[in-house]
Amino acid sequence: MSSFKDTLSQFDWDDTMQSILGKTAVDVQHALNSKKRTLEDFKALISPAAKPYLEEMAQLSSLITKKRFGNTMQMYAPMYLSNECQNICTYCGFSLTNKIPRRTLTDEEILKEAAFLKAKGYDHILLVTGEANRTVGVDYLNNAIQLIRSQFSNISIEVQPLDQNEYELLASNGLYAVLVYQETYHREEYKKHHPKGKKSNFDYRLETPDRLGKAGMHKIGLGALFGLEDWRADCFFTALHLKYLQKTYWKTKYSISFPRLRPFSGGLEPKVEMTDTDLVQLICAYRLLDEDVELSISTREREVFRDHIVQLGITSMSAESKTNPGGYTIDKQSLEQFEISDERSTETISQMLKSQNIEPVWKDWENDWISAMP
C-alpha cells in the first residue's frame, strides 16, 4: 500500500529545520506576494524571518478566510465517552499509569450528555475516547453513533486509529469526520512519548489518514501536539501531509487543529514553548498556504486569545467544553484530560462572535445523506 509514509521518508527532520530557519525576509516577501503558495513559501511564513510581517499575514489571512468561509463560525462540542486507555503517553491525563478513576459512559449516560449538548444548541458533535479496544472498540463507537444519530446533523470522532473496514462501517452508519493527530512527526521522539500501548506504533498512526481517505470519510482532521518537538518542523510535516492527502483523496475535506500542551495532573512540561505570537503566525501561514482547509480552535486557549483569533483564519470552534466522560451532566468533578482555559458559556461565546459580526453556524450538514454513500 502506498501511503504518506513513503513521502515522509524522503525528508530529514534536521535538514527541514535548517531550511525553515534559513529563510530570509526576501523569502517571506516572495511568499506574501505569491498567488499560489508552495510548501517552500509556507516554510518562509512559519520562519522567524516572518515575524516582522505578522500584521500583513494576519490581514491577508483574515481577508482570504472571509472570502472563502464568509462571516461565519462553525460551532461544535466535544463529548468524552471514556477515559479508559491502554497507552502511556507522557503528556496526557488519561495515560495508563495515571491513577485516576476510569469511566466509560453507558447508553443511558450517552443520551443524557447528548441531550444536554443538544439543549445548548449544538448540532455538530465530536465524540472522544482514550484507546481501550476491548471496552471502547469499534462496536462501542458504532453503538454510540447509532444512539445519537437522530439528534445530531454531524458526528465526528477523535478516538484510537482504526482499520479501513472499521471506518467504512462507521461512515455507513452516520460518521462524518475523524480527527487523528500525529502528535509529532519526529519518529524517534514519538517513540519516547508513546512508550507503551498500540499508539507506540508510529507508522500505523501515520497511515491512519490514508485508511480514512480510502474508506471515503467526508472529513479528516490533522494536527500536531505543540510542545513535544519544535512546532515549526511539525507544522511543516502537517502541511506536507495535508498536501499529500488533498492530491490523493481529493473528495475529502480537511481540517487542522492546534493543540498546545495544557497542564494536567502529573503533566509534562513543554519541551519547546509555543507562544501566542507563534500560534497566530502559524494559523495565518496555514491559511495563506491553503484557502480552503478548515482551521479549528478549542477551549484550550485563553479568552482574550480566542476573542481575537476568530478574525484571523479560524473557521470552527467549541465552547464550554468538558474533557472528562460525563463531564456535562453526570460526573462534573472527575479529572479532565486537560484543563480548559476558556470556560465561558456557549451563549457568551455566541454573543462574542455576533458582536464581531460573525454568525455562529450550528448546522452545516445533513446526516441523512451519508447513508446514501457509495
Add this chain to the structure above:
Amino acid sequence: MKNDILKIADKEFNSRLFTGTGKFSASELMKQAIVASESELVTVALKRVDVKDDQDDMLFHLRDNRINLLPNTSGVRNAKEAVFAAQLAREALETNWIKLEIHPDPKYLLPDPVETLKAAEELVSLGFVVMPYIHADPVLCKRLEEVGAQCVMPLGAPIGTNKGLKTRDFLEIIIEQSKVPVVVDAGIGAPSHAAEAMELGADAVLVNTAIAVSQNPIAMGEAFKMAVIAGRMAYNARLAPVEDKKAIASSPLTSFLYE
C-alpha cells in the same frame, strides 16, 4: 423594459438577479440584502437549515412572499445523494425546484459533470424543476437541456473567487446555443461582472459571495440589482459594435481593381 419577464418552468420573474444565503454575518442582514437586491429566487443550502425545526433562523428570515426558495444540494458527492437530498428538500420545503450542485471536490467545489447529468435526468423524471450548476461546457449544457433541465447554470469562475467571467468565450457559445434560460452562476464578484454577463445575453445571474462578504451587503445587493437591470437593457438595446481598427485610407491590395 416592459414585458421583459424571465420564465423558468411555470414561474415568471421580474428580477433577473438570483441570490444566495451563505456567508452573511447575520440572518437579519441577509434578509435586508436580499430585499434590497429585489431578488425573487434565493438559493439555500439544505444542509445549513433544519427543516424539522419551524423556528430555524435562516428559514424564518426567508419567509416572505416576494422570495421563492431554491433549495440546493450542496454537500452531496454523487447523483444518488443528490436525488435523495432533492426529495428531502421537496418534502420539507414544499417546492419541486432544486438547484443541483454535485461537487465531490470539497476544495474548489467544482461540479461533477457526469454525476450532474445522471442526477438531472432522474430528477426530471421525478417531476423536479432542475437548475444544474455546471462548468461552462456547451456540450454538457445541450445534454442537460435534452434530459429536461429547465435551465442551465454555467460558472463564470471557480465559486467564491469573485474573478468575473473567466469562462466568457464558452458562455457566449452556451448563450448562443441554448434553448433553456442560461443563468451565470459562481465567480461573479462585482456588479460590473453581472452587467457583463447580462450584456452577453445571459438570462439571469446568481450572486452570493460578492454580496454577503462585502462591507455593506445591503448597498451591494442594490448595486447588483441595478447592474443586472442595466446589463439586460443594454442587451435588449443591442450594443453598438466595437471598433477595433481605424479605417484604412488607402487600399494597397485592392486599388488595382479601380485603376
